[in-house]
Amino acid sequence: MSAISITSESTEMYLKSIAELEMLATPPVAISHLAQRLGVSSPSVLEMVKRLAAQNLVTHTPYKGVSLTDSGRRRAMAVLRRHRLWERFLVDTLQLPWESVHDYACQLEHATAPAVTDALAAFLDNPTTCPHGNPIPDAAGAVPPNRTIPLLELAVGQSARLENIIYEEAILLEYLARRGFLPGVQLTLEDIAPYQGPLMVRVSGFDHPAALGREIAARIFVVPTE
Amino acid sequence: MSAISITSESTEMYLKSIAELEMLATPPVAISHLAQRLGVSSPSVLEMVKRLAAQNLVTHTPYKGVSLTDSGRRRAMAVLRRHRLWERFLVDTLQLPWESVHDYACQLEHATAPAVTDALAAFLDNPTTCPHGNPIPDAAGAVPPNRTIPLLELAVGQSARLENIIYEEAILLEYLARRGFLPGVQLTLEDIAPYQGPLMVRVSGFDHPAALGREIAARIFVVPTE
DNA sequence: AATCATAATTAGGATACCCTAATTTAAGGA
DNA sequence: TCCTTAAATTAGGGTATCCTAATTATGATT
Structure with a gap:
């Protein structure tokens, strides 16, 4: 076998x-x-x-x-690398919808020989992030330093650029995408409701701020900007 | 999971x-x-x-x-479809060597969701054969009628076109490729040695006929030509 | 210190899918 | 018909990876 x-x-x-x-x-x-x-x-x-x-x-x-x-970490990074390369391929090359590729990649990542991983990375021109903005570990398992903070920890009134989303459930990703939450967008944290309430976040290009629960906001990572 | x-x-x-x-x-x-x-x-x-x-x-x-x-056959055909699509992708798109892709495809075939299969087939422009010439079942599991016969059953002196090789061991495929045995080539069965001996087969473009054992000749399928 | 709630651990069980050794069956030959 | 050989089958065993129910440990609160 x-x-x-x-x-x-x-x-x-x-x-x-x-x-x-x-x-x-x-x-x-x-x-x-x-x-x-x-x-x-x-x-x-x-x-x-x-x-x-x-x-x-x-x-x-x-x-x-x-x-x-x-x-163990090296092994894990190798799996993450394969996962995120497949996600890139499924979205960029096969044109599958952004929010649906996690599960497919989750299957493929365990069925990918090293030679196939290398060839796939080369074919994709060695991308550095998956479609959700998460970094793709390099062939040695290294990930670039992390300069991001969770949106939940951004100061009220501060602007930031959305870097990555560590949450790959299809329904949520679709919800977020519809409100403009995609890697690379500029956003501003306008308000945090008291008593562990929602965050009001304005995504540039959108008229109204979106309300995000804290759990989601903890999984959206941003880099503060001026 | x-x-x-x-x-x-x-x-x-x-x-x-x-x-x-x-x-x-x-x-x-x-x-x-x-x-x-x-x-x-x-x-x-x-x-x-x-x-x-x-x-x-x-x-x-x-x-x-x-x-x-x-x-059961429908299931099997679906697996074969995925196997052969992946082989096509690995050879044509990722440029992996012809004789090495069987094992990689053998892993990937079990890890491919239907949506990925469909998208992959579309990306590859719905190829009809794998790199070894074997037919790729369509999405419904159908395979075109088989007009081939085993090289072993070709008449001495008869010419034929090599259609497919049902034998995917890397060493053998490399051996065959080096002697010109690739899908689509024209060949002639010049002689069969007695007592279950080897077949002498001349591949067009080669100066000398190659000697093939009967077991291999039984797995190379050809269409007789004039 | 005692109590409660939650999480971790133990104990026992099941299944898919593999193994070797021994026995039985079928086919062919004498 | 009998014998031999090869293949198929039976019997018993193992492991990875999952399950539920019961018990224990930890941390927080009173």
């Missing part, structure tokens, strides 16, 4: 998910967060985490959570 | 392999042939075949072998 891949699909999904969750909050990553993200039960996560720990891909601190080792 | 695919990779590999073996010999396909092709043991094949039979994808005649149901 075509067992070219040494790393199982599940292993790759666990490593990738830990890496993604580490971008949203400080490690170690909670078992229940991982379980939620992967759509499996906590005991399943725990068992897989123990297996990954035995392979020195993660370190598990009991009752605290799980974090990637260097080796 | 990204469980978009309803059919497991193993199921797809079994169905595809049965379909391929049915092209080389009369059904039912022997358990041991299937085991050899898939690189697993006979009891494993038998158990999977029973499982596939329970899903009405194959019919298993005890001690005789296994054949595809209509439903």
Whole structure:
């Protein structure tokens, strides 16, 4: 059977998910967060985490959570690279809709031999970001330094440029795109309603500010501008 | 987890392999042939075949072998379609070497959503054959009528055009390509050595005929010409 | 310090899909 | 008819990866 891949699909999904969750909050990553993200039960996560720990891909601190080792991080970055390259290809080359490509890429990323990854990157002229603005790790797994802050932490009245969206659910991406929230747009945080209320954000070229929930605003990353 | 695919990779590999073996010999396909092709043991094949039979994808005649149901064949054709589209993409678009793409396609075929298949086919302008000349089933699973015969059955002295090669091992494909055996070439069967000996085949543009073993000649399909 | 709520962990179970060894069956030849 | 060989089948086992129910640990609150 075509067992070219040494790393199982599940292993790759666990490593990738830990890496993604580490971008949203400080490690170690909670078992229940991982379980939620992967759509499996906590005991399943725990068992897989123990297996990954035995392979020195993660370190598990009991009752605290799980974090990637260097080796695990390299693996995760390789998966993210493939994921985001495929997303680029699906949007730019195959013209599939922006908000729909995450799941397709999620399948393809585990089925891509190194030679295919390299050739795909070359064909795409080595893009640096996925369609959602997230950086594509280079072939060595390196990601450029992160100068962004979550929109949630932008000062009221401050302008910024939208860099990336770490949230790939199709319905949300479609919602955001319809209100102009796309990588590269200029926006201004006009107001934050009290009591953990929504943020009023004006996207340049739009007449009215959009209201964003805090959870979404925490996953939109911006670079402040003058 | 990204469980978009309803059919497991193993199921797809079994169905595809049965379909391929049915092209080389009369059904039912022997358990041991299937085991050899898939690189697993006979009891494993038998158990999977029973499982596939329970899903009405194959019919298993005890001690005789296994054949595809209509439903199973449709599934197999869909896998073959994806396999051959990816081969086309890998060779034509990513410029990967002709003899190396089979394994890569073998991975990708199980990780391709319907929408991606359709978009890929459109991008490739709906090719009708893979790089090895094998027909690409259309979206409904149909394959054009087969007018070919195995080179092994060509009459001595007869000329023919090479249509397709049903044998995707990299070393052999490289060997064949170096001797000019590519889809579309004109060739002549000059001689067959006695006692199941090799065939002497002259490929147009080459000074000397090449000697081919019978097993290989049985997998090269040609259309006789005047 | 005691209590409560939440998260993590343990215990036991299931399935897909693979394995080897032993036994049975079918086909061909003497 | 009997024997041999090869293939198919049965029997028992393993692993990755998932599940639910029950128990334990942790942190916050009273």
